[in-house]
Amino acid sequence: MDTLEVKDLHVAVDDEDGHQVILKGLNLTMHTGEIHAIMGPNGTGKSTLSETIMGNPKYHVTQGDILLNGESILDWPVDKRARHGLFLAMQYPAEIAGVTNAEFMRAAINARRDDDHQIGVREFIQKLDDKMAILDMSEEMAERYLNQGFSGGEKKRNEILQLLMIEPPFAILDEIDSGLDIDALKVVSKGVNAMRGDNFGALIITHYQRLLNYIVPDVVHVMMDGRIVKSGNADLAKTLEKEGYVGLRDDLGLDVPLTDEPAADKKEAH
Amino acid sequence: MAFGPKTLAKQAIQDQFGPRDHSAWLTAQRLAAAKIYGTAPWPDFPKVQFHAWPLFGAPAADAGIRYPDGLPDQKDGLLITPLLDAAIDQMPWATQYLFQEATVKDRLTAFHVAQINSGLLIHVPDHFHQADPIVLNTELLAGRTAHHHVLVVVGEDAQVTIVDRYTGEVGAKSGDSVVTELVVGAGSRVNYANVDAFDDNITAFIRRQATVAQDGVLNWTGGVLNDGNVLVDTSTDLVGTGAEADVKMVALASGKQIQGMNTRITNIGRQTTANILQHGVILENATLVFNGIGHIVKGARGADAQQENRVLMLSRTAHGDANPILLIDENDVKAGHAASVGRVDESQMYYLMSRGLSRDLAQRLVIRGFLGAVLTAIPLPAVQKDLIDTIERKLIHGQAVAHAQE
Ligand SMILES: Nc1ncnc2c1ncn2[C@@H]1O[C@H](COP(=O)(O)OP(=O)(O)OP(=O)(O)O)[C@@H](O)[C@H]1O
Ligand SMILES: [Mg+2]
Numbered sequence: 001m002d003t004l005e006v007k008d009l010h011v012a013v014d015d016e017d018g019h020q021v022i023l024k025g026l027n028l029t030m031h032t033g034e035i036h037a038i039m040g041p042n043g044t045g046k047s048t049l050s051e052t053i054m055g056n057p058k059y060h061v062t063q064g065d066i067l068l069n070g071e072s073i074l075d076w077p078v079d080k081r082a083r084h085g086l087f088l089a090m091q092y093p094a095e096i097a098g099v100t101n102a103e104f105m106r107a108a109i110n111a112r113r114d115d116d117h118q119i120g121v122r123e124f125i126q127k128l129d130d131k132m133a134i135l136d137m138s139e140e141m142a143e144r145y146l147n148q149g150f151s152g153g154e155k156k157r158n159e160i161l162q163l164l165m166i167e168p169p170f171a172i173l174d175e176i177d178s179g180l181d182i183d184a185l186k187v188v189s190k191g192v193n194a195m196r197g198d199n200f201g202a203l204i205i206t207h208y209q210r211l212l213n214y215i216v217p218d219v220v221h222v223m224m225d226g227r228i229v230k231s232g233n234a235d236l237a238k239t240l241e242k243e244g245y246v247g248l249r250d251d252l253g254l255d256v257p258l259t260d261e262p263a264a265d266k267k268e269a270h
Numbered sequence: 271m272a273f274g275p276k277t278l279a280k281q282a283i284q285d286q287f288g289p290r291d292h293s294a295w296l297t298a299q300r301l302a303a304a305k306i307y308g309t310a311p312w313p314d315f316p317k318v319q320f321h322a323w324p325l326f327g328a329p330a331a332d333a334g335i336r337y338p339d340g341l342p343d344q345k346d347g348l349l350i351t352p353l354l355d356a357a358i359d360q361m362p363w364a365t366q367y368l369f370q371e372a373t374v375k376d377r378l379t380a381f382h383v384a385q386i387n388s389g390l391l392i393h394v395p396d397h398f399h400q401a402d403p404i405v406l407n408t409e410l411l412a413g414r415t416a417h418h419h420v421l422v423v424v425g426e427d428a429q430v431t432i433v434d435r436y437t438g439e440v441g442a443k444s445g446d447s448v449v450t451e452l453v454v455g456a457g458s459r460v461n462y463a464n465v466d467a468f469d470d471n472i473t474a475f476i477r478r479q480a481t482v483a484q485d486g487v488l489n490w491t492g493g494v495l496n497d498g499n500v501l502v503d504t505s506t507d508l509v510g511t512g513a514e515a516d517v518k519m520v521a522l523a524s525g526k527q528i529q530g531m532n533t534r535i536t537n538i539g540r541q542t543t544a545n546i547l548q549h550g551v552i553l554e555n556a557t558l559v560f561n562g563i564g565h566i567v568k569g570a571r572g573a574d575a576q577q578e579n580r581v582l583m584l585s586r587t588a589h590g591d592a593n594p595i596l597l598i599d600e601n602d603v604k605a606g607h608a609a610s611v612g613r614v615d616e617s618q619m620y621y622l623m624s625r626g627l628s629r630d631l632a633q634r635l636v637i638r639g640f641l642g643a644v645l646t647a648i649p650l651p652a653v654q655k656d657l658i659d660t661i662e663r664k665l666i667h668g669q670a671v672a673h674a675q676e
Contacts, residue, residue: 098642
């Protein structure tokens with residue numbers, strides 16, 4: 001069993017306006033075999049958390065730690081984290097012309113193997129065919145340039161294809177359901193469920209409870225203002241879907257603006 | 271002699287080449303070139319400091335040109351003959367076109383023409399239609415200065431693919447020149463691919479000049495992958511109405527070398543279409559300059575001239591320039607340009623690395639993608655692969671050098 005721990009994580013990002021603190025003491029522990037979901041209002045830091053775990057150099061950890069099987073990975077560059085078992089299906093994957101999807105996935109698989117055990121062409125093609133079949137993807141997608149000109153939905157599917165090909169112990173899926181039609185949502189969920197098992201753990205970030213009907217989580221976390229403010233079982237997602245975040249925020253006495261209510265100054269005027 | 275002789279004595283040229291030339295006409299051309307050499311201006315390569323380069327090698331008696339794969343089969347009327355052995359006077363197409371496209375107006379071309387010691391004449395007849403490409407591999411042997419001149423005349427309504435590759439033997443230094451003139455006849459469609467991959471013992475002036483007649487189409491791809499200092503002038507004149515040229519160049523500079531490139535298309539005829547795409551990569555302390563020159567002359571109504579020049583720099587000590595130069599002397603035209611000098615896109619790097627690829631591998635893939643727009647246009651898969659492999663090898667070397675400096 002592998003373990004991923006996030007301890008008292010504080011993260012800042014440099015933007016035009018200077019130094020902005022986004023995560024403010026976040027704690028989370030996951031094991032392989034578990035599916036965790038994170039929900040939370042826009043701008044609360046969910047993507048920041050996923051990018052920071054993965055090692056995006058834009059995000060600076062100012063306090064706290066991230067541990068993989070007990071070892072701090074803060075000093076590891078992104079490629080090392082990936083080779084040691086982390087995978088992030090990105091909200092906005094990059095497009096790379098001139099490099100085919102298949103070529104890229106083969107390089108990714110081989111990056112995890114030593115020179116004497118590189119995956120054979122036939123084995124690779126067989127695996128690719130199998131995984132593309134699970135995701136209802138046409139063969140032609142493998143020979144296209146990486147994400148180049150892919151539709152929003154095709155990009156998401158392609159992220160899941162990479163997940164199935166690489167088979168990492170831990171995957172973070174950042175809004176893998178956004179922009180998917182209902183059939184694609186089922187297909188993508190089928191892909192993630194195919195990974196489920198003792199050797200796989202996932203952190204699923206979503207705004208919609210619907211995804212969690214297809215991929216039923218073991219734990220649901222609610223994130224607000226750069227922290228996890230509540231955790232529960234799958235029913236928590238259903239409650240949130242019905243009631244929104246306002247009630248929870250007020251119960252917890254948090255001072256954060258939410259989009260589904262009048263602006264703060266208006267509220268005071270009442 | 272670094273800056274070249276002040277003048278070229280006519281008598282010396284006469285004595286050296288007169289007895290060997292099989293054509294009095296050719297000797298006369300040499301003497302005319304020698305005459306203007308002393309006063310002719312340098313060719314214009316904006317932003318490239320080349321005046322002190324050792325480009326003025328005294329021509330060896332035997333130019334030391336080798337064709338490792340032999341010369342292509344002469345079938346279906348294709349004619350290939352050594353320039354110096356041919357009785358040029360018997361070939362009206364040769365005397366009509368030689369030194370007409372690559373006009374002898376600058377100091378380097380004049381030096382070259384006066385002292386040509388090797389070359390080929392290639393004639394592709396009207397209506398020629400052969401699926402197999404004509405492949406020319408030319409090797410310059412070390413230490414024997416060559417001034418090599420090639421004329422390719424394609425007749426009318428022909429379709430032909432020509433692959434023209436240059437390499438140099440590693441060894442003693444020399445300052446060489448290669449000039450190619452390419453004539454695309456009316457209604458012909460020519461795919462021309464050239465690769466220059468000289469080692470660093472060769473300093474070279476490379477000039478290729480094409481002209482395209484009415485409704486002719488020239489698809490030109492070039493790979494500039496030399497190790498030494500080179501000047502490469504790639505120019506096309508769209509003379510006939512409706513003529514088109516699509517010129518795609520890829521270049522890689524490494525070590526301490528300087529590669530200066532002018533890629534020019536001149537719209538002369540009406541409704542002519544010009545496209546230039548240049549992508550280059552610079553490693554270590556090298557310099558790469560792309561001058562993209564689009565010139566629409568007065569009277570070229572309905573002309574279209576587009577160009578894109580992009581350079582990626584992989585080290586802090588690399589120097590790069592991408593200069594779009596548009597000269598427009600006619601109103602009723604379309605023209606556009608894009609240029610950039612930048613570094614490898616970090617968001618692409620992050621994405622590739624997030625799947626476990628090392629920084630070096632990710633960088634090579636991003637660069638391959640960046641050069642892909644040109645590489646995929648190269649007509650012969652074997653040449654494409656050869657180019658990709660050469661680029662890969664240079665990148666790996668450049669990355670190793672960078673790591674050693676860290
Ligand atoms: N690279 C960055 N540069 C500047 N600001 C950033 C950057 N990344 C995130 N932020 C800011 O940090 C805050 C949290 O952003 P983040 O993307 O993590 O939110 P999120 O919870 O994923 O939101 P959403 O639900 O809309 O995807 C936002 O205010 C955002 O503008
Ligand atoms: Mg987000």
